[in-house]
Amino acid sequence: MPQELADKTLQLHSLVTDDGNIELSLVSVDVSEPADDEVVVRIEASPINPSDLGLLFGAADRSTARQTGTATDPVITVTIPEPFRQAMAPRLNQSLAAGNEGAGIVVAAGSSDEAQALMGKTVGIIGGAMYSQYRTIAARDCLVLHDGTTPYEGASCFVNPLTALGMVGTMQMEGHSALLHTAAASNLGQMLVKICLQDGVELVNVVRKEEHVALLKELGAKYVCNSSSPSFKQDLTDQLTETGATIGFDATGGGKLAGYILAAMEAAINRRAGAEFNRYGSNTHKQVYIYGGLETSPTQFNRNFGMSWGIGGWLLGPFLQKVGPEGAQRLRDRVAAEIKTTFKSSYSKEVSLNEALQVESVQVYGSVATGQKFLINPQK
Numbered sequence: 207m208p209q210e211l212a213d214k215t216l217q218l219h220s221l222v223t224d225d226g227n228i229e230l231s232l233v234s235v236d237v238s239e240p241a242d243d244e245v246v247v248r249i250e251a252s253p254i255n256p257s258d259l260g261l262l263f264g265a266a267d268r269s270t271a272r273q274t275g276t277a278t279d280p281v282i283t284v285t286i287p288e289p290f291r292q293a294m295a296p297r298l299n300q301s302l303a304a305g306n307e308g309a310g311i312v313v314a315a316g317s318s319d320e321a322q323a324l325m326g327k328t329v330g331i332i333g334g335a336m337y338s339q340y341r342t343i344a345a346r347d348c349l350v351l352h353d354g355t356t357p358y359e360g361a362s363c364f365v366n367p368l369t370a371l372g373m374v375g376t377m378q379m380e381g382h383s384a385l386l387h388t389a390a391a392s393n394l395g396q397m398l399v400k401i402c403l404q405d406g407v408e409l410v411n412v413v414r415k416e417e418h419v420a421l422l423k424e425l426g427a428k429y430v431c432n433s434s435s436p437s438f439k440q441d442l443t444d445q446l447t448e449t450g451a452t453i454g455f456d457a458t459g460g461g462k463l464a465g466y467i468l469a470a471m472e473a474a475i476n477r478r479a480g481a482e483f484n485r486y487g488s489n490t491h492k493q494v495y496i497y498g499g500l501e502t503s504p505t506q507f508n509r510n511f512g513m514s515w516g517i518g519g520w521l522l523g524p525f526l527q528k529v530g531p532e533g534a535q536r537l538r539d540r541v542a543a544e545i546k547t548t549f550k551s552s553y554s555k556e557v558s559l560n561e562a563l564q565v566e567s568v569q570v571y572g573s574v575a576t577g578q579k580f581l582i583n584p585q586k
Contacts, residue, residue, distance in 0.1 A: 211237060211246060211313055211314055211340070212237060212339070212340065213236065213237060214234045214235065214236060214237060215234070215235060215236075215237050215338050215339040215340040215341075216232045216233070216234055216338065216339050216559055216584070217232070217233050217234075217235055217303045217304075217335060217337060217338040217339075218230065218231075218232060218233075218303070218304050218305065218337035218338070218559055218562060218563070218582075219231055219232070219233045219301045219302060219303055219304065220261055220262050220263075220264070220301075220302050220304055221299070221300070221301045221302070222264065222286070222294050222297040222298050222299065222300065223298075223299070224298065224299070226285060226286050226288070226291050227266070227283050227284065227285055227286065228262075228263060228264055228266045228283070228284050228286060228294075229281055229282070229283050230262060230281065230282040230283075230284075230304075230563055231275070231279075231280075231281045231282075231563070232279060232280075232559055232560070232563065233301060233303075235303075237340045237342065238342045239314075239342075240314055240315060240316040240321065240342055241316050242316040242317045242318045242321065243316055243318045243320060243321055243344055243345055243346070244315075244316045244321060244342055244343060244344055244345060245312045245314065245315045245316065245321050245324050245325075245329075245342070245343060245345050245348065246312070246313055246314035246315070246340055246341070246342050246343075247308075247310045247311065247312055247313070247329060247331055247340065247341050247342075247343060247348070248310045248311050248313045248339070248340055248585065249308045249309070249310040249336060249338055249339060249340065249341055249357075249584045249585070250308075250309065250310045250311065250357035250358070250583060250584070250585050251308060251309050251310070251356075251357040251358045251360070251361035251556075251581055251582070251583055252305045252307065252308030252309075252336040252337055252361055252581070252582045252583075252584065253307065253308075253361050253362045253365075253551065253553070253579060253580070253581050253582075254562070254571045254579065254580045254581070254582065255306060255307075255362075255365050255366070255579075256457075256498055256499075256500065256574055257306055257365060258304060258305060258306055259571075259572065259574065260499075261302060261304050262304050263284055263572065264286065264290075264294050264297065265286055265287070265290035265291075265293060265294055266284035266285060266286045266287075267284060267285055267286070267287055268284055268568065268569075268572040268573075270284050270285040271283070271284045271565050271568045271569065271572070272284075272565065273563070273564065273565045275563075278560070280560060280563040280564065281563070282563050282565065282568055303334060303335035303337070303338065304334075304335070304336075304337050305334065305335060305336030305337035305338065305582070306332060306334060306336060306364075306365055307330065307331065307332045307336055307361070307362065307363070307364040307365050308330070308331055308336035308337075308341070308357075308361055309328065309329065309330045309331065309351065309357035309358075309359075309360035309361045309363065310328070310329070310331070310341075310357050311326065311327070311328055311329075311357070312324045312325055312326060312327050312329055312348070313340075315345075316345070318345065320345045320346070321345040323345075324345055324348055324350065327348075327350050327351075328350075328351045328355060328356070328357060328360065329348040329349060329350055329351060329360075330348070330349040330351055330360045330361070330363035330364060330542075331343055331347055331348050331349070331364075332347055332364040332365070333347045337559060337562070337582050337584065338584060339559075339584045339585065349363055349364070349538050349541070349542055350542070351363070351542055351545065352542055352543065352545070355542075355545055355546065358556075358581070359545055359546060359550070359551075360545055361551070361581060362393065362549075362551040363541050363542065363545055363549065364541075365522070366393055366394040366397055366549070366551065367397055367537075367541040367545075367548075367549040368522055368526070368534075368537055368538070368541065369394055369497070369522050370394055370397040370398040370401055370549075371401060371537045371540070371541075372520075372522055372525040372526070372537075373385060373387065373398060373455050373520075374398075374401055374402065374405060374407060375525065375529060375537075376453070376495070376520070376525060377407070377453050379528070380453065380493065382451070382452050382453040382493075383408070383450055383451075383452075384407060384408035384409065384410070384449040384450050384451035384452075384453075385402075385407065385408075385409055385410070385451050385453050385454065385455065386409070386410040386411075386412065386446070386451045386453070386454035386455070386467060387409065387410070387411055387412065387454070387455050387457075388412040388433075388454070388455070388456045388457050388458055388463060388467075389412075389413070389414075389457035389458060389498070389500055389576070390411035390412055390413050390418070390422060390427075390430070391411075391413045391415075391418035391421050391422060391576050391577075392457070392576055393551045393552065393579060394457075395411065395413075395422070396421075396422070396425060397548060397549050399411065399422055399425050399426065399427045400425065400426075400547070400548040400549075401548060403425075403426050403427075404548065408428075408429070408448075408449035408450070408451065409427065409428075409429065409449070409451075410429045410430075410431070410442070410445045410446060410449055410451050410454075411427050411429060411430045411431070412430075412431055412433055412442070412463075412467075413430060413431075413432055413433070414432065414433050414434055414576075415432065415434065415576075416432055416434075418430075418432075418576065419431075419432055429445040429448070429449060431445055433463065438466075439466060439469075439470065442466065442467070442470040443470040443473045443474050443477070446470050446471055446473075446474035447473075447474040447477050447478055450474075450478065451471070451474075452471055452475070452490060452491065452492050452493065453492075453493045453494075453495070454467045454471075454493070454494045454495070455494075455495050455497055455520065456494055456495065456496045456497070456498070457497060457498035457500055458498065458499075458500045458501040459496045459498055459499040459500065459501055459502075459505060460499065460500075460501035460502055460503040460504060460505055461501045461503055461505070461506065462506050462507060463501075464494045464496065464505055464507060464517055465506060465507025465508060465511075466507075467494050468492050468494055468507065468511040468515050468517070469507075469508075469510050469511045471492040471511065472487055472488060472492060472510075472511035472512050472515075475488045475490045475492070476488060484512075486512060486513050487511060487512015487513055487514060488512055488514060489514055490514060491514045491515065491516065492511060492512075492514065492515045492516070493515070493516045493517075493518075494515075494516070494517050494518075495517075495518055495519065495520035496517065496518070496519055496520065497519070497520040497521065500574055505517070551579075552579070553579050553580060553581040554570075554577060554578050554579055554580065555567075555570070555580050555581070556580075556581045556582075556583050556586070557580055557581070557582055557583070557586070558582070558583060558584070558586035559582060559584050559586075561586075562580070562582050567580065
């Protein structure tokens with residue numbers, strides 16, 4: 207292996223303990239020699255996505271976070287409420303490396319042509335354990351970033367961009383003509399706005415604050431409604447009537463929002479068709495996919511939207527399996543080409559591995575608030 211490559215790497219791990227807590231700490235592990243089809247990447251940027259928080263904190267109450275250890279080796283401990291401990295039992299005493307995606311420089315490569323071609327390249331990578339100084343990974347899991355693209359710019363080149371593209375792809379595959387998205391002022395939501403503008407797809411954006419309405423309008427979004435507004439239900443129905451959107455992607459998950467969306471879709475369908483009353487509702491299928499859990503309360507709805515509807519979960523992995531390797535590569539190529547424009551990500555703060563384990567940091571990135579996305583730089 208190259209002289210500059212360390213034998214050990216620090217990784218951020220999450221551990222469920224016997225006493226009902228989750229401990230976050232830095233663990234020193236070996237940097238494994240790359241196999242023929244593998245490379246070693248020096249990770250220089252890795253985002254903290256909402257999907258990462260599930261592994262980091264599980265069902266623990268983040269408000270209970272407390273810091274122990276030392277200044278150079280901090281430990282964060284959070285308490286799992288008693289009702290949720292059984293659900294976390296399969297993770298008991300397993301120290302799991304966190305971080306879904308990241309970007310960095312290839313510093314070592316196996317003997318295959320595919321691996322050797324990546325030597326010295328700046329790449330985006332996905333595959334877990336990205337909150338790490340070095341990561342050995344299959345060459346096929348690397349996305350070569352265009353010349354002039356930094357690891358900072360390419361850190362979020364998988365989860366959010368491919369999810370946004372997957373939403374549009376799912377809409378098309380399932381025969382819908384327009385779509386709706388909640389928590390739409392997020393990095394992902396802003397990407398989706400840009401994609402739909404480019405591709406000529408009508409998009410209804412649901413946000414929670416008036417400043418988020420202004421943000422998306424500045425990007426060119428035509429349809430934005432504020433769920434905190436007294437006129438939200440009417441605004442939602444009006445915008446669904448104009449767009450004809452019959453599929454939605456909900457990042458909140460809990461509460462009554464999914465039900466409100468289905469009811470507004472049904473009302474919009476009937477308004478557009480001038481339909482007479484039918485006790486079974488319209489024949490047009492309405493679909494809401496839940497892909498996040500920003501709201502942790504139970505999902506609730508009143509069945510006032512007929513019988514042609516569905517609520518289900520949506521994940522990026524199964525979508526990529528549906529489109530196949532060639533389809534997935536086309537999406538990845540688009541992301542690489544537009545990483546500084548359509549798929550540009552912004553971060554509120556860049557932190558080191560050590561700084562990510564400070565209570566004040568946990569309280570911010572653990573809140574999952576729009577505009578408070580952290581980036582970990584393991585080399586910092």
